Amino acid sequence: MNIVVLIKRVPDTETRIQIKDGKIATDGIAWIISPYDEYAVEEALRLIEKHTGKVTLLCLGPEEAKETIRKGLALGADDAVHLNDPAFLNGDATTTAVVLAAALKKMQYDLVLAGKQAVDEDNAQVALRVAELLDLPHVNSVIKLDLSDDKKSARCLREVDGDRDVAETSLPALITAQQGLNEPRYPSLKGIMGAKKKPIADWKAANLGIDPGSLNAKVEIVRVDPPPARPPGKKIAGDAATAAKELARLLREEAKVI
Amino acid sequence: MANQILIVPEEREGALRKVSFELITVANELAHALGGAVDAAIIGSNVAANAQALATTGIAHVYAVDDSALALFAPETYTTALTEIIRKIAPSIVLFGATGFGKELGSRVAARLGWGLVTDCVGVKIENGALMMTRPIYAGKAMATVKAKALPVMLSVRPNIFPPAPASTNASTAPIENVAVSLPAPRARVVEKVMKESVAVDLAEAKVVVSGGRGVKNTEGFEIVKQLANTLGAAVGASRAAVDAGWIDYSTQVGQTGKTVAPQLYIAAGISGAIQHLAGMSSSKVIVAINKDPDAPIFQVADYGIVGDLFQVLPVLNEELKKVLAEK
Ligand SMILES: Cc1cc2nc3c(=O)[nH]c(=O)nc-3n(C[C@H](O)[C@H](O)[C@H](O)COP(=O)(O)OP(=O)(O)OC[C@H]3O[C@@H](n4cnc5c(N)ncnc54)[C@H](O)[C@@H]3O)c2cc1C
Numbered sequence: 001m002n003i004v005v006l007i008k009r010v011p012d013t014e015t016r017i018q019i020k021d022g023k024i025a026t027d028g029i030a031w032i033i034s035p036y037d038e039y040a041v042e043e044a045l046r047l048i049e050k051h052t053g054k055v056t057l058l059c060l061g062p063e064e065a066k067e068t069i070r071k072g073l074a075l076g077a078d079d080a081v082h083l084n085d086p087a088f089l090n091g092d093a094t095t096t097a098v099v100l101a102a103a104l105k106k107m108q109y110d111l112v113l114a115g116k117q118a119v120d121e122d123n124a125q126v127a128l129r130v131a132e133l134l135d136l137p138h139v140n141s142v143i144k145l146d147l148s149d150d151k152k153s154a155r156c157l158r159e160v161d162g163d164r165d166v167a168e169t170s171l172p173a174l175i176t177a178q179q180g181l182n183e184p185r186y187p188s189l190k191g192i193m194g195a196k197k198k199p200i201a202d203w204k205a206a207n208l209g210i211d212p213g214s215l216n217a218k219v220e221i222v223r224v225d226p227p228p229a230r231p232p233g234k235k236i237a238g239d240a241a242t243a244a245k246e247l248a249r250l251l252r253e254e255a256k257v258i
Numbered sequence: 259m260a261n262q263i264l265i266v267p268e269e270r271e272g273a274l275r276k277v278s279f280e281l282i283t284v285a286n287e288l289a290h291a292l293g294g295a296v297d298a299a300i301i302g303s304n305v306a307a308n309a310q311a312l313a314t315t316g317i318a319h320v321y322a323v324d325d326s327a328l329a330l331f332a333p334e335t336y337t338t339a340l341t342e343i344i345r346k347i348a349p350s351i352v353l354f355g356a357t358g359f360g361k362e363l364g365s366r367v368a369a370r371l372g373w374g375l376v377t378d379c380v381g382v383k384i385e386n387g388a389l390m391m392t393r394p395i396y397a398g399k400a401m402a403t404v405k406a407k408a409l410p411v412m413l414s415v416r417p418n419i420f421p422p423a424p425a426s427t428n429a430s431t432a433p434i435e436n437v438a439v440s441l442p443a444p445r446a447r448v449v450e451k452v453m454k455e456s457v458a459v460d461l462a463e464a465k466v467v468v469s470g471g472r473g474v475k476n477t478e479g480f481e482i483v484k485q486l487a488n489t490l491g492a493a494v495g496a497s498r499a500a501v502d503a504g505w506i507d508y509s510t511q512v513g514q515t516g517k518t519v520a521p522q523l524y525i526a527a528g529i530s531g532a533i534q535h536l537a538g539m540s541s542s543k544v545i546v547a548i549n550k551d552p553d554a555p556i557f558q559v560a561d562y563g564i565v566g567d568l569f570q571v572l573p574v575l576n577e578e579l580k581k582v583l584a585e586k
Contacts, residue, residue: 013514013534017399024400035515094374119514121395121402124377128333128365137446138333140362159509160358162460162493163453165331169446179515180508218374218411223403227394227540233561235552240570247546247562248578255544255561257523258466258490258579 001053001151003044004107005077006100006114006127007037009061009068013119022223033068036115039177042184043145044113045076051151054078056107060088060099066200073195074187081107085204087212095215097129102208104134109172110151116141116176131174139167143180147171261294261409264349266301266340267312268359274308276463277355277415279422282315284382284415285353286423291384292350297321299343301336303329309434316429321347322436330451331359332444337366342439344371349410351389356414357462368412375412376404380419380520380541389413397514397537417463418520459493461510466523467542469495469512470505471535473528473549473568477505482569483527486576489583495519495539497529513538527568531556548572 011017012030019025033041044055057072059065060083069080081103088099104112114127131138143164144157156167159178169175187195205212236243236250251258263285267278285296295318300309302324309322323339340363344352352367354360356378368375380401381392389406391413461467468490470483480500487494495512496505512519514537524542529535531547531554539545540559547560548568557563564571 011396013537016533017396019400092374094368094372097369119397122378122393122397124361125365125368125375128362129369131333132337132366132369137444138366139446140333141358157452158448161462162509163451165448165452166450167446167448173446179511217407219376219404219406221402222390222405224395225401225403227398227401230540230545230559230561233545233557233559233563235557235563235565240564240566241574243564243566244571244574245578247564247575248582250562251523251544251546251579252582255523257544258582 001048001051001110002056002108003047003053003111003113004056004058004104004109005037005040005044005072006112006130007041007057007059007068007072008034008115008118008120009059009065010034010118010120019224019226022225024224031064031068033071034115034118034120036117036119036177036179038115038184039179039181040113040115041072041075041077042182043177045185046182047111047147051147056080058100058103058107059083060096062089069200070195071187073198073200074191075185076191079198080200082200082202084202087205087210087215091215092217092219093123093125093129094218097126097133098215099208099210100126100130101133102210103203104130106208111154111171112136112174114174114176116178127174127176134174136172136174137169138174138176139169140176141178142175143178145175145181261289261292261350262347263289263292263294263296264344264347264352265296265298266352266354266360266363267298267308268355268357269302269305269308274311275355275357276422277357277417278312279315279425280417280420281353281355281415282317282423283420286316288351288382288384294350295319297347297349299323299340301328301339303327311425313432313434314426314429315423316427317432320432320434322434323439324436325439325441327441330448332447333362333366334444334446335441336363337370338441339439340367341370343437346437351409352412354412354414356416360414364412364414373410373412374406375414376406377414378416379413380416382413382415394518394541397518398541399533399537416520418465459491461493461495461512461517461519464493464519464521466490466492466525467495467512467519467521467539468492468525468527469497469529469539470500470527471497471529472499472503474500474505479569480506482572486525486572486579489576489579490523497532497535526556526560527572529556530554531559
């Protein structure tokens with residue numbers, strides 16, 4: 001079976017976000033595959049180990065995203081498509097989904113996997129938009145995924161707002177990964193060496209038959225600010241019992257939160 | 259030109275979720291600024307009672323798609339049902355709760371209609387005639403101001419940020435219109451609800467969250483955290499270290515790759531305050547940190563800090579809070 005995994009290059013979660021002139025300053029940032037996408041890659045690799053087939057990574061991003069794609073290939077994916085055209089950047093979730101869907105239309109897949117959200121803009125909508133644009137069923141926020149023996153359907157456990165439910169879908173479908181789905185592997189040295197030789201196709205707007213002028217973002221980020229600063233806090237002195245009593249009083253009388 | 263604002267309320271186990279009333283607050287402000295009225299679209303099975311409840315909140319119209327086929331969530335049927343209502347009333351703005359339901363349904367409906375969608379808003383206003391939204395990015399490490407280039411547009415609102423509208427006003431009851439929609443047979447659907455043993459309180463909507471970290475030491479240690487949560491009617495949270503150690507379910511993880519929470523009160527016990535943890539909880543109104551290490555980064559965001567052993571502090575705090583609450 002063919003599995004396509006959507007991956008995004010995002011700043012390392014350790015990164016302290018710096019803001020300059022109302023924008024995120026990206027110099028000096030370390031970049032990673034978005035953690036939820038890592039679960040998706042891992043799941044794809046496991047499914048292929050069990051059911052045989054091929055894993056293709058699909059990534060929309062700047063030239064630098066190649067490095068992120070190589071990391072995914074080093075984990076064991078077979079090949080990748082890089083949607084690498086300045087026309088694709090600086091859009092919004094609407095345009096990103098349009099481009100990803102256009103690429104998938106040119107690919108063969110039984111299953112599309114993605115993270116439930118990217119941890120940079122935390123939009124949590126691109127993958128589901130792709131499903132809708134391709135008229136695919138989707139199951140969101142999955143923590144367990146079982147394919148039927150005939151590989152025509154999947155049964156998923158989902159974790160949503162603290163509740164769990166079981167969802168079923170026919171294939172092809174788009175499924176998004178939530179933490180808990182699996183434990184992502186680390187790349188092996190052999191994987192890292194091998195990744196250098198794996199094919200990455202560069203697709204531009206023209207390859208997808210997209211007129212760049214038609215990619216109209218509906219919304220735009222006009223400014224980025226630091227989160228509101230918190231006023232300095234109080235350390236409550238005294239031994240554990242005294243401090244605990246004082247805390248209970250302060251929460252009631254000063255903070256008025258209980 | 260009148261601007262209809264449409265809210266998409268949400269049910270949970272048959273009752274309207276609190277976020278539905280928070281949406282009414284936001285929608286009322288938008289309707290006031292733009293000149294227009296607020297409508298609600300309720301979708302599900304046996305929604306009559308909740309449609310009735312919505313009708314007394316001062317909004318203009320309630321549209322309902324009530325179909326037994328909607329008893330369990332299926333993205334495609336729900337998308338079709340909501341899309342029909344939107345096509346019918348052509349609202350300028352559609353509002354969802356930024357919950358699993360709202361994000362999922364919002365994304366699909368927005369894609370079907372070719373609309374923009376701004377998720378997880380914590381601020382919404384009209385500025386010089388344009389709809390401006392504030393939303394946390396990088397799990398709250400930065401705040402983005404997002405502008406809708408044009409209307410119509412959709413947005414989802416983070417739970418617990420806006421005050422809920424009163425469940426019932428003296429306003430006259432809004433008409434309820436049942437909309438018949440021919441629903442597709444869904445290819446993906448929920449087939450079974452699996453309730454968790456301790457459904458307790460949902461983190462994202464909780465007013466109070468008590469979280470434990472590696473300092474809690476083991477599963478038994480979490481009992482102390484849970485007892486305090488129980489006293490406060492709070493949800494239990496955890497750091498990733500505690501989750502990875504297997505002391506508590508990972509669905510309780512708070513942080514950049516866990517839940518983002520914004521309660522009135524967040525109590526962090528035995529949590530160092532790694533940047534990924536802070537990302538998920540630093541917009542809480544009041545933060546309390548209990549940690550042995552006076553230099554733990556959690557103290558930098560805490561409103562109240564106790565440098566001490568959580569095993570000594572939490573039991574006393576629990577007993578004290580019981581007393582304080584009994585005085586109410
Ligand atoms: C990609 C990625 C994503 C991540 N996402 C998240 C996330 O979403 N959420 C998250 O929480 N982390 C996340 N992390 C992990 C994060 O970096 C930290 O490792 C984690 O938050 C540490 O948890 P902790 O504070 O419980 O443990 P520690 O850092 O080990 O801190 C334990 C604290 O407990 C204190 N302590 C010990 N004993 C006691 C006692 N008896 N009484 C009082 N205090 C005591 C210690 O002084 C210490 O400060 C992520 C990491 C990565 C790489």
